Amino acid sequence: MKVLIVVALLVAAASAQFFCPDSEAGFQCMELHEHTAFCMSDSNWVCGKCEVKRLSCFGGLEKAKYDSTCSASTKPSC
Numbered sequence: 804m805k806v807l808i809v810v811a812l813l814v815a816a817a818s819a820q821f822f823c824p825d826s827e828a829g830f831q832c833m834e835l836h837e838h839t840a841f842c843m844s845d846s847n848w849v850c851g852k853c854e855v856k857r858l859s860c861f862g863g864l865e866k867a868k869y870d871s872t873c874s875a876s877t878k879p880s881c
Contacts, residue, residue: 823860832856838881841866842873850881 824830832853840848841855844865849855858864867873 823856827857827861830857830860840878840881842870843867844872846873847876848873848879850879 834851834853837851837853839852840850841852843849843855843858844867846867849858855866859866
């Protein structure tokens with residue numbers, strides 16, 4: 804029974820990163836990659852996974868499949 808509860812908590816925590824809140828005011832994110840630059844589908848770089856998620860939820864953008872998408876812009880030092 805304890806194992807089932809632990810597994811359920813792990814699944815809930817892991818899936819929380821894929822759900823967007825209803826409003827940007829309710830947006831919360833625990834940043835684990837704040838010093839990492841990510842290329843977005845609009846060919847711009849952003850720093851941190853939380854910014855990627857915020858732009859995905861509220862900006863209509865996605866993380867680019869390839870970093871070469873952002874080749875025209877300078878990669879920031881986050």
